[in-house]
Amino acid sequence: MRDLGAKLLRGFVKVIGRLPLKFHYAFCGLVVWFVKNVMHYRYDVVYTNLARSFPECHYNTFRTIANDFYDHIGEIFAEALWFGASDYKRLNDSGIVKVTNPEILNDYFCNTPNVTVLFSHCGNWEILGGFLGYNVPDGQKIEIEEQHIKVVYKRLHSSLSDSFFRRNRVAPLEKVGTECEIESSDILRFAIKHRAEKNVYIYIADQYPYAGAHDIGTFLNQPTLAMLGSAGVAHKLGHSVLYLKMKRVRRGYYEMSFIPICRNAAELAPEEIMRKYFDLLEMEIRETPSNWLWSHKRWK
Secondary structure, eight states: OHHHHHHHHHHHHHHHTTSOHHHHHHHHHHHHHHHHHTSOTTHHHHHHHHHHHOTTSOHHHHHHHHHHHHHHHHHHHHHHHHHTTOOHHHHHHHTOEEESOHHHHHHHHHHSSOEEEEEOSBSOGGGGGGGGGSBOOTTOOOOOOGGGEEEEEOOOSSHHHHHHHHHHTTHHHHHTTOOOEEEGGGHHHHHHHTTTSOOEEEEEOOSOOOTTOEEEEEETTEEEEEOOHHHHHHHHHTOEEEEEEEEEEETTEEEEEEEEEESOGGGSOHHHHHHHHHHHHHHHHHHSGGGBOTTSOOOO
16 A cells, blocks of 8 residues: 555656646745744744754844745755656756766766765755756766666655655656665665675765764754764775765755765774764855754754
8 A cells, every 4th residue: 555655646746747846836835834834833843953053143043044944845845846757858957956076976986996975954855866967067977877876765654755755856767777775774785795886875864863873073063963874884895985065056956066075984983974974064054054954853
């Protein structure tokens, strides 16, 4: 029943996803207005996170960031609905994302055994699976094929949501018949088995930490625990590590940039790798605060 429900939902998204992106923005904008102003969805979590992260700021600043954040949530859902029916050509023609420095990814992919890419809930993580079809600077290209991309995910509590969202996030890859999803609990086994292959492993690394997570110091003015699984796998197998920044330029336009963390993770402790990751994430959040997912509980 779960798979049937997910297939029906994806079929529905495939149909309505063909509608213009402006339609989705308008529809999701109405939904978010109701969620924000009538339901007050997670107001307490959003404002608590903002107040603890930016104690130097005034309440008016929190309100501005929160309003922009809720508007951005509407954009995320609109783009996710539109993205689920997209192919590489449509993504490229839309110009929704520009990869600013593909040469960094190409260098790390060609000249290191495997690449670990650490991503966050900045920008729109729901459209991450299309980055091979996004625009790049003139005269450049991403020199990686679909079969080398492995998106590592954590299973959602709802089986229907899990089946739908994890496939929707990698829709263009799946349309070319690529097996690209790996559950986080299976990643070490998979990476060891395929260590002789060239792969790019993409993790969203800022989730709520599990019991027994590690102390990585202060992040956004708060003592922070973090999961080390992604860094641990990279350390054990000597992967190179990149940070993926996704800056929202304006509605419907993002810029992806790859920032080096290390060329050989075996030379750093997993805690050091994650410390570098959270330092880069904090810089990105402070640059565009409304671009991060403030409605989740990050700290215990």
